[in-house]
Amino acid sequence: MPFIPHTETEIQAMLETIGADSIEALFDEIPAALRSAGLQQVPLRASEMQVTRLMTQRASQDGTPLCFMGAGAYEHHIPAAIWQLTTRGEYYTAYTPYQAEASQGTLQLLYEFQSMLTQLTALDVSNASLYDGASALAEAVLMAVRANRKSKSRRILIADSLHPAYRKVTHSIVTNQKITLETLAFDNRNGTTSINDLPAEPGDFAALVIPQPNFFGQLEQVDELTDWAHRHGALVIAQVNPTALALLSAPGEWGENGADIACGEGQPLGIPLSSGGPYFGFLCCTQALVRQMPGRIIGKTVDLDGKEGYALTLQAREQHIRRSKATSNICTNQGLMTTAATMYMALLGTHGLEQVAAHSMHNTALLVEKLCTIKGVERLFQGPIFHECALRLPVAADTVLQQLAQRNILGGYALEQDYSDLSNTILVCATETKTEQDLDDFANALRQSIENPA
Amino acid sequence: MLIFEQSQNNRCNTAQAPLEPRDTSAIPENLRRKKKPRLPEVSELQVVRHYTRLSQKNFSIDTQFYPLGSCTMKYNPRACNSLAMLPGFLARHPYAALEHSQGFLACMYDLQEILKDVTGMKAVSLTPMAGAQGEFAGVAMIRAYHDANNEGRQRTEILVPDAAHGTNPATATMCGFKTREIPTDDNGDVDIEALKQALGPQTAGIMLTNPSTLGVFERDIKTIAELVHAAGGLLYYDGANLNAILGKVKPGDMGFDVIHMNLHKTFSTPHGGGGPGAGPVGVNERLLPYLPIPIVARDGDKYHWLTEKDYPKSIGRLSAFMGNAGVLLRAYIYARLVGREGMTRIAEFSTLNANYMMAKLKQAGFTMALPQRRATHEFILTLKKEAKELNVNAMDYAKRLLDYGFHAPTTYFPLIVPECLLIEPTETEDKQTLDGFIDAMVSIAQESREKPEFVKGAPYTLPVKRLDDVKAARELNLAWKPGNTL
Secondary structure (H helix, E strand, C coil), X not given: CCCCCCCHHHHHHHHHHHCCCCCHHHHCCCCHHHECCCCCCCCCCCCHHHHHHHHHHHHHHCCCXXXXXXXXXXXXXXXXXXXXXXXXXXXHCCCCCCCHHHEHHHHHHHHHHHHHHHHHHCCCEECCCECCHHHHHHHHHHHHHHHCCCCCCCEEEEECCCCHHHHHHHHHHHHHHCCEEEEECECCCCCCECCCCXXXXXXXXXXXXXXXXXXXXXXXXXXXXXXXXXXXXXXXXXXXCCCHHHCECCHHHCXXXXXXXXXXXXXXXXXXXXXXXXXXXXXXXXXXXXXHCCCCEEEEEEECCCCEEEEEECHHHCHHHHHHHCCCCCCCCCHHHHHHHHHHHHHHHHHHHHHHHHXXXXXXXXXXXXXXXXXXXXXXCCCCECCEEEEECCCCHHHHHHHHHHCCEECCEEHHHCCCCCCCEEEEECCCCCCHHHHHHHHHXXXXXXXXXX | CCHHHHCCXXXXXXXXXXXXXXXXXXXXXXXXXXXCCCCCCCCHHHHHHHHHHHHCCECCCCCCECCECCCCCCCCCHXXXXXXXXXXXXXXXCCCCHHHCHHHHHHHHHHHHHHHHHHCCCEEECCCCCHHHHHHHHHHHHHHHHHHCCCCCCCCEEEEECCCCCHHHHHHHHCCCEEEEECECCCCCECHHHHHHHCCCXXXXXXXXXXXXXXXXXXXXXXXXXXXXXXXXXXXXXXXXXXXXXXXXXXXXXXXXXXXXXXHHHCCCCCCCCCCCCCCEEECHHXXXXXXXXXXXXXXXXXXXXXXXXXXCCCCECCCCCCCHXXXXXXXXXXXXXXXXXXXXXXXXXXXXXXHHHHHHHHCCCEECCCCCCCCCCEEEECHHHHHHHCCCHHHHHHHHHHCCECCCEECCCCCCCXXXXXXXXXXXXXXXXXXXXXXXXXXXXHHHHCHHHHHCCCCCCCCCCECHHHHHHCCCCCCCCXXXX
């Protein structure tokens, strides 16, 4: 029996101890009328060899197209040590570290993770992860509404240049609590929130959400936006890419007083693309807001002998203690992903992360330069970018992307699906994993698709 | 020692990141980072050694028996990990074109079908990323249903038993509902009279776990379903304890309208030191239009995504992409390895193991919370007597068990049983391991009579002794800061 070790002799001995005639007798409290007729759709069992054959076929069936897609998930090099260590059984098969004495490995690692995130964001505290970047933004919004006691409107301003899927997820999660999200339009020239168009009298709002870089890869004027929101009594939520933080101004450095909350997608830090998950969301904030933070937090303390150790702390915020008054319903988080990310940050260090960021930025700039030599291809927006860029094409984006897919290239994201005005535009990304030959291959394929459509 | 404390200025790994310098002057001065982050500056060997050593300070299923009630800490088959980590699966971008997605989507579609069969529900969405997000999706669908029937303003209450997981009331709050608790009767069942009193035009629904968090099967479930439906409410099934009834009873047949499953419990995906999980939701006909998106559909032999335009009434998206795909792959591989026959055996042998442990512990003189009931896949032992007479409580037993090499059972949950241990052995443990745990419990009982102070000081053999939680909360130290310790 797969993964069940019992022998017939043992089964009999166990039933005898229980005083039951059969295993079936152990289900005698379930009313007969409820008993199921059995399973019909679950396939019959297969051996490890058969399942290996099936999965290997399915994994290879999808091929490995040359990837120029970012849009919230980025292909970075993952050092070999990361997943060899992360899948050690002691990390992989451990439970949530409620029994602190038996979980010092995971707890210390998470404390190190929190420390690294506070370094990257230049904020005081970090939690131990949320599900992903999008749900982390939703939790950041809920947190800001709880924390901003001066604001009564339950109104959040959010840049339209922020990832459309993140805005959708945030909407799904916060609207049941009567919170409204209002978008701030982006400037058609720069693809960023225009400082000059910000309302002089915005009315009461709890927080402003600023993406950096934004969905189009463009860099927002974060200092001015932060100060504007603070002047109007709102908190500032920074939605940031952790790789970019090696080079770009950290949320804690924004404007006069810094952002209050920073959140984002942790996937670039050593997590494979893996069809969209599991990734992890991170959430950092100023010390003043720590008691409104959702999710698990690890603190340093001492044991009975005064020896240093680590434990879950501020648990009175959480569902298993506070129940309906908890800061969130989150229980299981993305522990194993933060394990990988911690090792990634330790292995790369500040310099390594700067190199990854700089090379990704450089490769994207070079790609854009090459693509813009094709007739009719041009940048959609002006101004500085990080490692993504929106391009206008002379033809329909969907057609081009389909043709590229046939040439085994994942050519980017069609922006029209979320921004109806942006027809014939794509968002491209080239991380440090791309060689100049890769960029040329993409440019040649795109040129052919545009100049000689099939 | 922290990794930061092993740092040496200007030490760095050169093999893992690009080498040549690159010009970043395109970033305007005002948007550049002002102060560099202080990440560790260490060698690859230091990283490998540090995190290998840290791992050795953990208990895990791979190293210890983990009878953690309500958590289903069963063996995580190695094949599930290695096959889900095939390069093709890891490299697939979430926005890959459909022609580069058919193999992956086939797995997801098959998994949806398997989960429909196991739960007896009409349709499944895989997108929720953990049990609590599955709960959120379920209760949000209940809300959407009442709103669509113009009863949203009136139906403001979600009922939960007093023994429920904390996520249930927390979820109700996140969905904008008030929670009302229903008491449990002396036999561990929902108090039907109290339920009748609580039901009314304000009832949106009830959240139940069956088998319940008390480790017994809720026998009156049909009556409960009829009463709640008659009042216009819906029934939510918390799938935490699904392991106990796989192939034996289907939540759909019990009258539930919506269910979430914890694939990191029932379908043996790893807990990873706190996650990731996966919390797919299943619904009956009534809630079908509200399912969270995306969902995988099949058209002939081609697979595609169902999105906003296919599900205009959906409660929406819950993750940036499609949920914890890698976890879902592991669950799918597990389901294929176990198969139709194996599913039912999971319920049988997890129940056999739990009833065996309960019988042995009873014989050894321990008190069960519900001795008159059959155990399901878990059961509750109460140390109320020991706490009163010897001043040795459930936490002391839990900590002393660690010294014996066993992870502690769940302690002080459910909240309604004093000094309790909730014990769930799972089907993957052998009789010798269970006997070893029982011997340890008997030894601790003897130690408690002979030298209670010793038991209260446990554990003694782990990297640290009991930690000062009060200090941790009062003198918050949540991150290393440069200068703190160097």
